[in-house]
Amino acid sequence: MIADQRRWERFTPRERLLRFTFYLVAVAAFVVSVQTVEVIPEFLYDAPEQVVDLFARMWPMDLKYYPKAVHAALIETLHIATLGTILSLGLALPVGILAARNVVPVTAINQFAKLVLVSSRSVNSLVWALLFVAVFGPGALAGTLAIAFRSIGFVGKLFGEALEEANRGPVEALTAAGAPWPSVFLKAYWPQVQPAFWSIALFRWDINIRESAVLGLVGAGGIGVALDTALTLLYWDQVAVVLATIFAVVILAEIIVTTIRSRII
Amino acid sequence: MSIVPAAPAAGRPNPFPVSWTTRAAWLGLAIYSVYAASLLDVTWERFVFGLGNGARFIGRMLPPAFTHMDLLWKGLAESLEIAIIATVFGIVLSLPVGLAASRNLMPIWVSWPARAFIALCRSFHPVIVAILFVKAVGFGAIAGILALIVASVGFIAKLFAEAIEEISLKQVEAVRATGASFMNVIFMAVVPQVLARFTGFATYQLDSNLRNSTMVGIVGGGGIGSTLFTAFQKFDYDFVLTILLAIIAIIFVGEILAGWVRKTFQ
Numbered sequence: 001m002i003a004d005q006r007r008w009e010r011f012t013p014r015e016r017l018l019r020f021t022f023y024l025v026a027v028a029a030f031v032v033s034v035q036t037v038e039v040i041p042e043f044l045y046d047a048p049e050q051v052v053d054l055f056a057r058m059w060p061m062d063l064k065y066y067p068k069a070v071h072a073a074l075i076e077t078l079h080i081a082t083l084g085t086i087l088s089l090g091l092a093l094p095v096g097i098l099a100a101r102n103v104v105p106v107t108a109i110n111q112f113a114k115l116v117l118v119s120s121r122s123v124n125s126l127v128w129a130l131l132f133v134a135v136f137g138p139g140a141l142a143g144t145l146a147i148a149f150r151s152i153g154f155v156g157k158l159f160g161e162a163l164e165e166a167n168r169g170p171v172e173a174l175t176a177a178g179a180p181w182p183s184v185f186l187k188a189y190w191p192q193v194q195p196a197f198w199s200i201a202l203f204r205w206d207i208n209i210r211e212s213a214v215l216g217l218v219g220a221g222g223i224g225v226a227l228d229t230a231l232t233l234l235y236w237d238q239v240a241v242v243l244a245t246i247f248a249v250v251i252l253a254e255i256i257v258t259t260i261r262s263r264i265i
Numbered sequence: 266m267s268i269v270p271a272a273p274a275a276g277r278p279n280p281f282p283v284s285w286t287t288r289a290a291w292l293g294l295a296i297y298s299v300y301a302a303s304l305l306d307v308t309w310e311r312f313v314f315g316l317g318n319g320a321r322f323i324g325r326m327l328p329p330a331f332t333h334m335d336l337l338w339k340g341l342a343e344s345l346e347i348a349i350i351a352t353v354f355g356i357v358l359s360l361p362v363g364l365a366a367s368r369n370l371m372p373i374w375v376s377w378p379a380r381a382f383i384a385l386c387r388s389f390h391p392v393i394v395a396i397l398f399v400k401a402v403g404f405g406a407i408a409g410i411l412a413l414i415v416a417s418v419g420f421i422a423k424l425f426a427e428a429i430e431e432i433s434l435k436q437v438e439a440v441r442a443t444g445a446s447f448m449n450v451i452f453m454a455v456v457p458q459v460l461a462r463f464t465g466f467a468t469y470q471l472d473s474n475l476r477n478s479t480m481v482g483i484v485g486g487g488g489i490g491s492t493l494f495t496a497f498q499k500f501d502y503d504f505v506l507t508i509l510l511a512i513i514a515i516i517f518v519g520e521i522l523a524g525w526v527r528k529t530f531q
Contacts, residue, residue, distance in 0.1 A: 118520070
């Protein structure tokens, strides 16, 4: 009898209503999307043949293409990714500081910094590359800036969040001792967020290696240029070489990042 | 970097010792930056020249043009459709793949191939995958959807497998001890432990797919990206700005919604 009167419920009615609304909206969005998306069925019928054809054209790979065009482009890609990451660290540091509510206790500035970070993240690196190619002309400069500007949002957001989690103790101690603002930042905040900072930087570098590989498609330098050339000329055996190279580099970068992370953190 | 008290009291060690390895690392970073910049032909003159160019560019972007709004809405709607469909299929596929890749529940001959598959999905940028799918299934939204499904599996399945590897095995043992079947163990012992994190990954991936769906169009994968790329090639920079603002707005809204969903499911 008592069990009937006091039943345990995992969610309040409000929570259940919210969840139900979410499921309803999700299913509705999916159904509407499937019904309205434009799919040309004729293209799908011969997809298996096209895939077989694709692999037949890719194999055997044209290995001579690697020393001819891919190697130099690969080195350029690595430099674009690394330099872009370094540049973004420099640019994201101040924005991240401005976004951290405990370091800069002015809501208007925090909101503005967050808007900058969201804008940087929303515009894709390829779109950034398009913009910078229009401004600086095709080449690695546009690619480096695209990588840097796309990374500001990512690095700045995570760095700001790391700053907000910093312990107040050392900050108060230094402020109480009369330390000027730069000292407070360098000796109280920085040692606390340094591991997070380098970890974010490595993580972003890994992502940037992947991203910089496609920037060449819009003319921003790197291995994507070699890919674009091979694609336009429909030399699929050369495309295969470029793809294999990208795959190898990405795996290598991931191994490097994992090794360094386990060492320093 | 050298904000050190001038004369530390005798006998007391300097609380902020100078680390020469750190300084050497900073110096190395600086030297590399200069070297790479010179290699990539990143010179000051080019930068200054570009700034003038950029001013003209921005001048042509302003004010944003609201002339082809039908194209904008069509592109945005298609991007949204691509993102939603790709996320749903990505989630559905990630569940079994992620489960198969978890090393604590699966034997090694299942988990190893699953992990290799996830690594393969992750290693290529969605745009490159989209290029291959455009060749396979032709131009249009379907190529974009397939490319983003691959990206979603690479991301969600990996994190899902990691989440499963971190669960407490006590509940699994308890459910197993009642004689439950394998599926019952999954649904009664594993899923409740990882559901909250899984919704987190899923909403993050919807966000990420939304961003990427604006980009697959550049190689023919449909969505607002194709509208953007066409506008760029026609030098309609004022319309480009409108599209960019629309993308930023939609992603901003998406981020708020994703935060709300995460709050509901925690």
